Structure formats: structure tokens, C-alpha cells
Amino acid sequence: MTTTAPSREAAAASATAPSHGSMSSDRLWDTQVGKDPAFLLARANALSLARMHDVLAEYGLQARSYSLLAIAAADARPSQRELSEFLRLDPSQIVALIDQLERRDLVRREPDPNDRRAKVVIATESGRELAARARDSVVESDQGWFAQLPSADDRDALFSALRTLADPRA
Amino acid sequence: MTTTAPSREAAAASATAPSHGSMSSDRLWDTQVGKDPAFLLARANALSLARMHDVLAEYGLQARSYSLLAIAAADARPSQRELSEFLRLDPSQIVALIDQLERRDLVRREPDPNDRRAKVVIATESGRELAARARDSVVESDQGWFAQLPSADDRDALFSALRTLADPRA
DNA sequence: TATTGTTATACTCTATAACTATA
């Protein structure tokens, strides 16, 4: 989650019978775009994000606010700059995100003793509780979704590849 | 590409020496969020999309307009509804996208003889030429980026997994 | 002189609802 915007409604029809009109046409999938790895990555992400959006709605969170809260709740003590880089959001968006969470008393800003320009983001007690509950839902939902890959080896291979592509240190 | 919005500037610093401040902090990567497959998927996509944005700027295209043009240029004869589902964009956004490309004489609308409500999108000759040139750049860029995975087996496993997650028919 | 957080602003993208014409 986080990064990029949510993309639309429910997604990923789970019904067994496509009945009438919701089937994507083979003609489009047979084009080069339908085989372009970057397109597949984008489309998979859009579906994942839509699912995450649904899961997190119960907690009044979105992918990005959940990510930020979860990092704070993990006592990572991130500065806003670090969050900006990690979540790939503009520093001014981080301000807005933290403002939202702070209004709900889920996080607070604390001056960094080592650099008084910087502020670290700390989860409050209720922030930790919400993050824990949301995390359980997210983990469960992730498992269900990635179970579309039936083999654990396939899933591990995917996760490893994503890590390589996502993590600049890799 | 396509689906979701572009996410920021250049991304994916290729320099060998991170020099001073651009290194993401290990503390954040060590949290559960940094290991969440959905987060990795989102972040990988954000980096991919930023790269695609840079590549396509030369042609006056973005990920979504490129995808639409490439599908039309492949003679897939998509209706706007099909494009909406395939690209996961609202029908009204498809209207706007086609309007843009039509103003540049890259595509045109044609009534569907089998259903006069529907319009199929056709690439013009100059649209085909632009799509071909853009496609070459995209393919080259994709190859370079996914070469972060040195093993062809690993890349194939990733592509296969993404296809499963992205394609509702899978 | 450079960096952190902040504010302000313009722009793009997204979601929704209504309308028309066909089916």
C-alpha cells in the first residue's frame, strides 16, 4: 500500500460465474500491453490497493495513513523526511497525513533531541491499538489475496523479486 | 503502467555512491510495513511508474495514454467500456484520454457496426508510428529495470506471478 | 549555505451523478 493513489471501487470480482458483462476481453490481453511486465505490475497493484482500501475503511485508514501509523507504532521513530522518502510522498503530504492522524490522537510529533529541526513521529497508545487491529486485518487480507498463487515457493519468489525492485538498498 | 497515478519525480537513483542524504533508513525497512508484500508491490510500482513517466515524456505520452494508444495500434479495436475495465479507469476518464489523443490525430473513434451505442478506438497512421517508437523505448527501459533481477528464471517467475494477480481470467 | 518542517497554490486525478442515444 501507500504510494500512488487508490484507483477505484471494489475490484477483483470473486464470483465463479462471470455471467454477462464483466469479463475483460481476450483481444486486449493478447496485445503487447497485456504482456508488459510494468503494466501487469501496475494492474496488480491497483487491485491490491482497492482491496487494501476496503479492508482499512473499517478503521478509518487508507493505505498511506496505515503505513505511516504502523511505522510509528513499530517504534521506528521516523522523521518526516524519512517518511517522505520511504513512502515516496512529498514532504508536504507527510505534513497533511500526520495532521490527520494527530487530530485523531493516533500519533504525535516529538522534537528530535539530536537535530532540533527534525520531528519524530510517535504512536500514542490508542494509535498502537488501532495499528495492531488494522495490521491483523491487513495480514489476513494479504494472505488471502496472495493465495491466488497456490505454491508457497511461487509466493516467496514473488516477494523476493518485489523486495529487490522496491528496496533501493537491494 | 496505466492505472494509478504517477507518483513523483525521477526516482531510483542509479548512482553507485549514495553520497549524503538519499539513503532510506534501515529502521523503517525493518518494520513490518517494510516487509508487507502489498507495500513492496506498491513501492515497486511507484518506481516503475516514475521511470515509465520519464521514458514516455519524450513522446508526449504518459503511462495511461501510452497503454491506450498501444492497444489501439495493435488493432485490438477496443470499445471504451473495454478500455475502462482493462485499464481500470473510469469511463469518463477514458473519454478524456481519447479526446487528448484524438486532438493530436493519434487515434479516432469509429462506431461499432454491431452495436451503435459503442465506439471502437482506432489508431491513425501517425498514432501507429508514435506507438511503435514509444514501445521500443518502453521495452528497452523495462528490460533495463527488470534486469535488477539478474536471473532470467527469477524474472520469469515474477512475470508469471504478476500475470496471475493482474489478470482476472487467471 | 543547506536542511527540516510548514504553508500556499495550481494542477492532475478520482469518484459520482445525471443526461442522450441506442439496445
Place this chain on the structure above:
DNA sequence: TATAGTTATAGAGTATAACAATA
């Protein structure tokens, strides 16, 4: 009655530049 395309609009997300405080 339902669907394809269109229009309009409000809201959310994004990119940029400027500013005060601190390094």
C-alpha cells in the same frame, strides 16, 4: 429496463515554490 458514451463537478492526490527555524 439496461448499457455505451458524455458532461459536469466536487473531492483527493500531486508538484512547486516560498518561508521560518535550525544546522
